[in-house]
Amino acid sequence: MTISKPAPSSADIGVTGMGVMGRNLARNLARHEHRVAIHNRTASKTEDVMDQFGDEGTFVPSESLEDFVSSLTPPRVAIVMVQAGAATDAVIDDLADLLDEGDIIVDAGNALFTDTRRREAALKERGLHFVGCGVSGGEEGALWGPSIMPGGSADSYKRLGPMLESISAHVDGEPCCTHVGEDGAGHFVKMVHNGIEYADMQVIGEAYDLLRRGLGLTPAEISEIFAEWNKGDLDSYLMEVSTEVLRQVDAETGKPLVDIIVDQAGQKGTGMWTVQTALDLAVPVTGIGEATFARGLSSAVVQRDAAADFEGIADEWNIADRDAFIEDVRQALYASKIIAYSQGFNEIQAAATEYGWDISLADMARIWRDGCIIRARFLGDVTKAYDKNPELPLLLADEYFYNAVKTALPHWRRVVSLAALHGVPAPVFSSSLSYYDGVRADRLPAALIQGQRDYFGAHTYKRVDKEGTFHTLWATEERGEVES
Numbered sequence: 001m002t003i004s005k006p007a008p009s010s011a012d013i014g015v016t017g018m019g020v021m022g023r024n025l026a027r028n029l030a031r032h033e034h035r036v037a038i039h040n041r042t043a044s045k046t047e048d049v050m051d052q053f054g055d056e057g058t059f060v061p062s063e064s065l066e067d068f069v070s071s072l073t074p075p076r077v078a079i080v081m082v083q084a085g086a087a088t089d090a091v092i093d094d095l096a097d098l099l100d101e102g103d104i105i106v107d108a109g110n111a112l113f114t115d116t117r118r119r120e121a122a123l124k125e126r127g128l129h130f131v132g133c134g135v136s137g138g139e140e141g142a143l144w145g146p147s148i149m150p151g152g153s154a155d156s157y158k159r160l161g162p163m164l165e166s167i168s169a170h171v172d173g174e175p176c177c178t179h180v181g182e183d184g185a186g187h188f189v190k191m192v193h194n195g196i197e198y199a200d201m202q203v204i205g206e207a208y209d210l211l212r213r214g215l216g217l218t219p220a221e222i223s224e225i226f227a228e229w230n231k232g233d234l235d236s237y238l239m240e241v242s243t244e245v246l247r248q249v250d251a252e253t254g255k256p257l258v259d260i261i262v263d264q265a266g267q268k269g270t271g272m273w274t275v276q277t278a279l280d281l282a283v284p285v286t287g288i289g290e291a292t293f294a295r296g297l298s299s300a301v302v303q304r305d306a307a308a309d310f311e312g313i314a315d316e317w318n319i320a321d322r323d324a325f326i327e328d329v330r331q332a333l334y335a336s337k338i339i340a341y342s343q344g345f346n347e348i349q350a351a352a353t354e355y356g357w358d359i360s361l362a363d364m365a366r367i368w369r370d371g372c373i374i375r376a377r378f379l380g381d382v383t384k385a386y387d388k389n390p391e392l393p394l395l396l397a398d399e400y401f402y403n404a405v406k407t408a409l410p411h412w413r414r415v416v417s418l419a420a421l422h423g424v425p426a427p428v429f430s431s432s433l434s435y436y437d438g439v440r441a442d443r444l445p446a447a448l449i450q451g452q453r454d455y456f457g458a459h460t461y462k463r464v465d466k467e468g469t470f471h472t473l474w475a476t477e478e479r480g481e482v483e484s
């Protein structure tokens, strides 16, 4: 269809960016009886949406951004769904010039939360509301009910919230959408969601690799094991996805598709942002970190080529009890997953303190129970844990999760040892176990590190037996101690 000029104030909400996500969010809004203005830089995409889906609800298409804005009913709500970074800045700038005081711009892309804070502050000065809003669920989620994580002011949520809640996924009648917190809080939580997504995918990958190498199982056999696991504590969308991928056969070669796909994992940057930000906040997110580095290692072609002939000097696999090994791997996967989530929630907690965001961790777990990529039965238990104690210092301090990890421990230790002995990389399984042993340790070798720092840089240390800060005069013969 060709697009004609829309009637002024004929839409309740608008979406600009008719890519994979934007068009489906617009269709979801239209299906929920919102009149949706739609626009795309390349007008043919808007026409395409109208041709294919125009009869699904009330769409108000525009060719120009000016028409798009004038078709919105004041106070206007315009959702931007374009690439993060420069593209988002460009669209926001153009929109801001056309909007009036009190109007709301929603950035629903995967923006870096510091960009969101900058944009919110700049637009506030112009009297505009800016809402950085995480959306998860991929193409299908956007269409049928994503998990939605809006930040921005509580005032903008009053206008925006009911529309977003109407299109989100629901669990027991509760929307998987809530006001996360002020300014960049929504995008922060979405970033950590994606970081956790990386860790969750990696632990499933490590389980697959160990089952395949340890027992010589085929991808189809592992798919069946995963399907079984998916009926219990590990029940999750990513487990389901893995089951599907592993059972897929390549039509051209007749081989398992997973053997045909090049083993170099891509990344768009949200996992890396989660790790970089965690370092800034001094929160150890070892699971997410190792998962992100594992993707990096997989794509480090030059280094992998150079190391391809290195000896492993590893044991040959000879597992006597197949079922016991499968259970070991399942337990290692579950425990490592709990650690990764525990660390991710700690990162959100730390950011809430740093930026003054009033984020309910229970609500974050609640809105991730469905719609998003990390949706899982497990998140119902995480919700309960934070409902019971919103101040939990770490998820593992909850009795349910502590017991789960305690039960998993012997299995987990066996798997990590076997992986090391047999030369199978299991970076998240093993680093998560180290985190667990580190966080529960009575004494850590950090005392030696403090001594080393004091020796070469007079960085001082504290003593276990008295208050104060001390320095040993290492360069003197007496090596006396002074209080500094």
Ligand SMILES: NC(=O)C1=CN([C@@H]2O[C@H](COP(=O)(O)OP(=O)(O)OC[C@H]3O[C@@H](n4cnc5c(N)ncnc54)[C@H](OP(=O)(O)O)[C@@H]3O)[C@@H](O)[C@H]2O)C=CC1
Binding pocket: 017, 018, 019, 020, 021, 022, 040, 041, 042, 045, 081, 082, 083, 084, 086, 087, 088, 090, 091, 108, 109, 110, 111, 135, 136, 137, 138, 139
């Ligand atoms: N795909 C996914 O599963 C998910 C994606 N996201 C996030 O959603 C956002 C959109 O992703 P997705 O829909 O997959 O992307 P697509 O590549 O499918 O679409 C990108 C859209 O951005 C528009 N665009 C790009 N550059 C500009 C620009 N300079 N000015 C105006 N418009 C521009 C494109 O317009 P044109 O047609 O003219 O090129 C197109 O409409 C991203 O931030 C992404 O990270 C979030 C959750 C899940």
Ligand SMILES: O=C(CO)[C@H](O)[C@H](O)COP(=O)(O)O
Binding pocket: 110, 135, 136, 137, 138, 194, 266, 267, 268, 269, 270, 271, 373
């Ligand atoms: O946001 C998402 C889901 O919530 C995307 O699926 C995510 O961007 C995928 O990330 P990457 O390409 O880095 O694996």
